[in-house]
Amino acid sequence: MKILSADIVASAVDRSGWPPPTLPEVAVMGRSNVGKSSLLNRMVNRKQLARTSSTPGKTRLLHFFEVRTAERSLRLVDLPGYGYAKVSMGERKRWQTMIEAYLGGRETLRAALLLQDVRRMPGEEELDLLAWLAERQIPALVALTKVDKLKAKEKVKRLRALEAAVPVQADWKIRTSAKTGEGVDRLWQVIGTLL
Numbered sequence: 001m002k003i004l005s006a007d008i009v010a011s012a013v014d015r016s017g018w019p020p021p022t023l024p025e026v027a028v029m030g031r032s033n034v035g036k037s038s039l040l041n042r043m044v045n046r047k048q049l050a051r052t053s054s055t056p057g058k059t060r061l062l063h064f065f066e067v068r069t070a071e072r073s074l075r076l077v078d079l080p081g082y083g084y085a086k087v088s089m090g091e092r093k094r095w096q097t098m099i100e101a102y103l104g105g106r107e108t109l110r111a112a113l114l115l116q117d118v119r120r121m122p123g124e125e126e127l128d129l130l131a132w133l134a135e136r137q138i139p140a141l142v143a144l145t146k147v148d149k150l151k152a153k154e155k156v157k158r159l160r161a162l163e164a165a166v167p168v169q170a171d172w173k174i175r176t177s178a179k180t181g182e183g184v185d186r187l188w189q190v191i192g193t194l195l
């Protein structure tokens with residue numbers, strides 16, 4: 001995908017910080033440390049547009065990235081990671097309120113891109129989230145991340161396990177690597193069909 005421009009247009013704690021609903025949006029979400037910011041950077045060919053870190057739980061705001069390609073303009077929204085053990089109950093509650101307000105109340109939301117580490121099985125959070133999205137008829141794609149970390153032999157085994165465990169149609173489950181760029185074109189392709 002040829003990216004003409006990519007810029008961060010807002011970082012928000014709540015609705016008042018969201019940019020005006022003028023472009024279709026894709027929510028990028030997943031467990032803390034799963035690789036959201038890294039994949040987002042890869043998708044827009046920018047090393048550090050979205051901040052990445054090896055300190056889980058770093059992204060605490062909704063970050064709106066406006067992306068222009070030859071075909072369309074859209075926003076990718078980097079949602080804070082969940083499931084990080086070290087956050088307090090209060091923090092967790094605040095997170096949930098923030099995510100639900102956005103996913104449930106954003107008129108321009110067209111799809112959710114849920115990231116799942118290819119080396120792990122989906123947990124209750126992922127399955128709940130997929131069910132929640134399905135109930136609201138928000139299309140959900142799943143990126144199986146960090147696929148570069150698997151050896152060829154493990155890869156077959158892991159992909160087979162996840163095929164059964166992630167309740168999303170097969171062609172919307174895309175193996176990705178922010179390191180090698182694997183799967184990024186495919187992601188753009190599927191996103192293109194949903195906007």
Ligand SMILES: Nc1nc2c(ncn2[C@@H]2O[C@H](COP(=O)(O)OP(=O)(O)OP(=O)(O)O)[C@@H](O)[C@H]2O)c(=O)[nH]1
Nearest residue numbers: 032033034035036037038052053057058059081178
């Ligand atoms: N090998 C490999 N490492 C990756 C990949 N994607 C992310 N990482 C590493 O995983 C760690 C977490 O990546 P982030 O992109 O910051 O994860 P995040 O989901 O945005 O994390 P939070 O913002 O804390 O929720 C970093 O050390 C990345 O370099 C990948 O595809 N391959």
Ligand SMILES: [Mg+2]
Nearest residue numbers: 036037051059
């Ligand atoms: Mg992040």
